Amino acid sequence: MTVQVLQRLKSADDMPGSFGKPFVGESKELFADDELFYWRRFERYGPIFKSCIAGRKFAYLMGPEANRLVMSDQADHFSTRLGWRFLEPLIGRGILLQDGQEHRATKRLMFPALHGRAIANYFDTIQQVTDDLLNDWGQQSSIPLIDEFGKFTTIVASRLFLGTETDAEIQQTSQWFGQMMRGLRGKIKLDIPQTLHGKSQQARRNLLGFVSNKIAARRQQDNLQECQDVLGMLLVATDEDGNHLSDTDVTNQALMLLLAGQDNPAMLLSWVLFELSSHPEWRDRLRTELDQVVGAAPLTLSHLGKLTQMSNVLKEAERLYPPVFGMARGVVKDVEYAGYLIPAGWMVDISPMITHRMPEIYRDPDRFDPDRFAPPREEDKRYPFSLVGFGGGTHTCIGLELAKLEMKVFLVSLLRQYDWTVTPSLSEIAPILQPSKVQEDLQAQLIRL
Numbered sequence: 001m002t003v004q005v006l007q008r009l010k011s012a013d014d015m016p017g018s019f020g021k022p023f024v025g026e027s028k029e030l031f032a033d034d035e036l037f038y039w040r041r042f043e044r045y046g047p048i049f050k051s052c053i054a055g056r057k058f059a060y061l062m063g064p065e066a067n068r069l070v071m072s073d074q075a076d077h078f079s080t081r082l083g084w085r086f087l088e089p090l091i092g093r094g095i096l097l098q099d100g101q102e103h104r105a106t107k108r109l110m111f112p113a114l115h116g117r118a119i120a121n122y123f124d125t126i127q128q129v130t131d132d133l134l135n136d137w138g139q140q141s142s143i144p145l146i147d148e149f150g151k152f153t154t155i156v157a158s159r160l161f162l163g164t165e166t167d168a169e170i171q172q173t174s175q176w177f178g179q180m181m182r183g184l185r186g187k188i189k190l191d192i193p194q195t196l197h198g199k200s201q202q203a204r205r206n207l208l209g210f211v212s213n214k215i216a217a218r219r220q221q222d223n224l225q226e227c228q229d230v231l232g233m234l235l236v237a238t239d240e241d242g243n244h245l246s247d248t249d250v251t252n253q254a255l256m257l258l259l260a261g262q263d264n265p266a267m268l269l270s271w272v273l274f275e276l277s278s279h280p281e282w283r284d285r286l287r288t289e290l291d292q293v294v295g296a297a298p299l300t301l302s303h304l305g306k307l308t309q310m311s312n313v314l315k316e317a318e319r320l321y322p323p324v325f326g327m328a329r330g331v332v333k334d335v336e337y338a339g340y341l342i343p344a345g346w347m348v349d350i351s352p353m354i355t356h357r358m359p360e361i362y363r364d365p366d367r368f369d370p371d372r373f374a375p376p377r378e379e380d381k382r383y384p385f386s387l388v389g390f391g392g393g394t395h396t397c398i399g400l401e402l403a404k405l406e407m408k409v410f411l412v413s414l415l416r417q418y419d420w421t422v423t424p425s426l427s428e429i430a431p432i433l434q435p436s437k438v439q440e441d442l443q444a445q446l447i448r449l
Contacts, residue, residue, distance in 0.1 A: 420446050
């Protein structure tokens with residue numbers, strides 16, 4: 001930046017907001033209320049404000065322009081790894097914790113395993129897991145949605161990412177994964193059996209050993225080209241320069257995919273069922289679309305791309321209930337935004353949750369209205385980077401297409417077999433500004449068609 005530019009910029013310290021108490025900043029407020037922390041400060045200060053969390057200065061930048069700055073226009077000024085580094089002791093250097101050339105190289109190698117023709121290899125697995133779960137649902141009087149969808153996505157993710165082959169392996173790896181993630185709550189970072197952190201690290205070692213053994217067995221069988229899961233595709237991935245992923249890289253990416261592939265689709269599916277229960281006219285519209293596109297034929301991969309109204313329902317669920325409410329990045333080069341100079345060493349945080357509820361972007365933003373994504377409205381296209389529940393730019397979720405496949409296959413099967421109601425109802429819990437505080441309570445009651 002030129003001297004003249006620097007002179008006219010205000011210091012990031014002058015942003016509205018508060019750095020809170022010495023050393024700890026506003027950490028207590030954030031950890032106590034998380035989503036409300038964003039809403040309260042956005043309502044008080046507007047789309048730009050400062051804070052301090054755990055000794056780090058933060059610039060909170062809300063809205064599509066901020067999203068575009070961080071995710072695309074000046075992405076090289078920001079580090080995703082610094083935003084998610086608390087996960088590194090658990091999932092290693094997965095693609096989520098990579099930046100720059102390292103991230104681009106890994107993405108080139110992973111992309112074919114999660115897009116295009118490879119997706120067709122996973123269809124039958126997802127359909128089978130869906131059928132099994134819906135058979136179980138038919139025997140239950142009430143379905144705890146987040147738990148049941150967590151079970152569904154865990155089984156799919158374990159089979160595709162870890163290479164599990166039996167129910168016992170799925171149960172064991174799921175138990176290890178849960179124990180590993182509970183380590184995030186551990187305050188004493190000692191790797192001993194008596195601490196949460198120590199138990200987490202032991203579970204991680206168990207998972208790493210499991211995946212390493214699967215990799216070794218596949219290499220010994222010398223049939224990697226025949227593997228029909230993501231793990232197998234990653235093992236044979238090669239880019240145009242002949243580069244490939246090491247076994248350690250594959251294991252780290254498998255753990256990262258396991259993390260993203262369980263929670264995000266499970267949360268969105270829970271809210272889709274909630275909204276379709278609250279708006280049965282949309283359930284009818286989806287069934288009409290199914291009749292027109294699929295009819296009585298078995299569902300195939302080619303059908304899914306033609307289910308445009310279902311795609312819009314999933315977009316609307318992503319808008320109202322994004323998988324993450326904030327996305328942090330470390331500032332590695334000074335950056336200018338809205339008249340402020342944000343220096344290297346700061347953190348920035350952008351918020352899908354806030355962006356997705358801005359009335360200047362989305363008309364009547366608290367209302368479930370999938371038609372907002374259909375022509376001629378297409379409200380998200382008026383403002384690039386206004387729908388970012390799965391990220392955007394170079395760091396768009398690499399497993400997004402697989403997640404869409406998973407959710408659509410489940411919804412098609414459910415719509416063909418059941419009607420349902422969900423409690424609590426929309427009227428009981430609206431407005432829903434803290435989805436994470438409500439989703440544990442969602443229960444579905446099924447009615448077989």
